[in-house]
Amino acid sequence: MSTRRLLAAVMATMLVATGLTACGDDGAPEQDANAALDIWIRKPPGSNSEKTAKAIAAGFTAATGTPATVTALFEDFETKLQQAAAQKDLPDIVINDTAQLGTLVNQGLVRAVDKAALAGGADLSPTSWDAATGADGKTYGVPFSAQSFALFIRKDWREKVGAAQPKSWAELDALAKAFTTEDPDGNGKADTYGYVVPGSTKRGYTAWYLTSFLWSGGGDFLSGDTGKFTTAVNTPQSVAVVDGFKKQFCTDKDVVPGAVTLETTQAHPLFETGKGGIYFTGPYNMARFDKNLGKDKYEIVALPAGPGGKAQSLAEGENVYLMAGSANETGQQKFAEFAVSVPGQTIGMAGDSDGGIVRLPVNTKVQLSSVRKDTRWATFEQVFQKSGRYVPAVPDWTPFRQAAAETINTIVADCGSDTKAELDKLAQTFDAELTKQGVKG
Template structure:
């Protein structure tokens, strides 16, 4: 989730204030000029590899189409600066940002609807990727340019020493977690290893983010769609309760989750895995370069998550291209979006060993192995295509994720709490959040 920087409830509140002054006054009907340079904002560190990758993509786009693009990299206070430009009625033409920003940006009236008929390469997009750009009203307001999904990292040397096979079911997963905790897989004679590394802090909703990989595979859900853009709470459903019980048992009964997990976000959890203190870690492909260097690529392997009670659904995330309202060059906006999702644009975005713009391709014609021959990237790409699921594009996902993280964290921190009672309290809280956003099912 370190690649998914979603906004807080406070921003939504201020965003709603801005809605009335940006929906039309941001310049939706601006006089068109197809020669006007395009201003592109990307959420990444200025001067870093992400900015360099975006500059390469923009340069290739200019060469292919003749449109001019000015790239601005912003990391700190991105949303605040975007609000300021909205208030000035002068938004950038294009924003490249996390898919989770869709609901809030659409709620503000900052986006223009995308006509897929003008984006010829949209026909090549992977289904769930294309759907991730739709708002609750079913209209297209974004296009994915990069994806990521969760797979299972396993200490290969530990698994082989204990003569275990890669897990294919939740029973296998739990058995491996227990073995890595109790059977001294590192051979140092001390009980200092855990089966699973898990960031279960409440900070920025990490506990919910991580747990989603198990909740969805069990057939459970945080909230469930009830039709016509409305939702209802789902954490007291049978599958959700059973998923929470199973996951909690890993920590409370089997003691197979790393000590201190309930206070950890991703940085210390990453360190736990690479330091040889945990044998499994569910995480995205962005950690491969780091772990190859710190741990050694021969020490661990990447496999798909084992099938849960329902399937092997995992969390999908990524970056989207947003076409902002008020642009005087909508033809240029469409052209950039089309190029970013094209076979050529995707391959340019994947180029390089680090700092690439595209993690996993969203264009189904792209063979990732032609750009990255490392088979582990192919595994991640297949997981995304076959099992990846995005969080819903409701007006503001943040309070849902935070509320569920608080409950998951509490249940993992205090093994004496009643699961059904806590999830019942959570569903009441979620019902209030959905009502506040105007998307609660009647």
């Protein structure tokens, strides 16, 4: 790493400490268009996903001549990124969740992107660009992958209990109850449950899981528009959704045991080993479940409309972030351009294998059906196009998601809790955070 890049990294770290955003060109490192790129991706080391990321990097190098190395990290990724900043050794590129944009911007760790100067930028869907747009309206990443969520349901269990695919929340809850009480696996034991819920507070999983249900039920975390938001987490509609969630834990008792401490990596096996029969999750689990459970044993169904009269799915994905302090900004942009090109997106989709790091392509010129022959992907594509919605564009969504996760987790973990009172307290926390971030309406 050059001396000037070290200086830039130091400045970025100082900006983290002071809460300011890295702006301007002061301290910019000496540029070298031939310098190798260090790319970090939030995927398990040794996984097929890591292999796909390396294939994209190899394709980029073949196309541009710029060397690139990929580092796959999964556990405590954000912590390790902070450590890299403190050690004055930021990577050039980070491929990570869209939800991390606000945090990265606030900490001054990423630089803005000129959409007009990005080759192929016009081919990316407008919705995907929303996920790369900061609270100030500027672009701080390049969309790379999109995703939505749907219900994974044990088809063999559903047929065993004589139920149809759920078309309403009432039917969905009735199916969960049947999975819990009617011995759908036929082993004569009361050891099956309806819902698999990753309800841990780590990384805000409780709120993350409930988001689609909250929106579909007519509730919300915040209301308003960019720059002016008001708290909506304690409206009657929001309270009703959280109360219904609590009922699953406390009254119906149709949620897998220990859900309040489950992270996603711990929840996946509970579906594939026959502990729970309904799992609201993403398309990235299909290849895994096909292998470990069997493609014929489960089906994928869009979330039915809720009391709000509509079905909405949390839209997520990943961005290519151009990290501050790089000695090869030209290479950074070229990598982003390759990653979102038709060749880059095609490599990233990895066909129907479990190595895909592009779930739904953001490039409108990529035909999903030409790359993936598994027609189940079409369900997720339709959900994303018809009902996908990203989280509010506040400067930093993380504090809201974490606070919501802790409150909702407390509510469902304590069957004697007062849902409205707890959400009223959460609303006060949201109001304070909105004021702190300067976006309270």
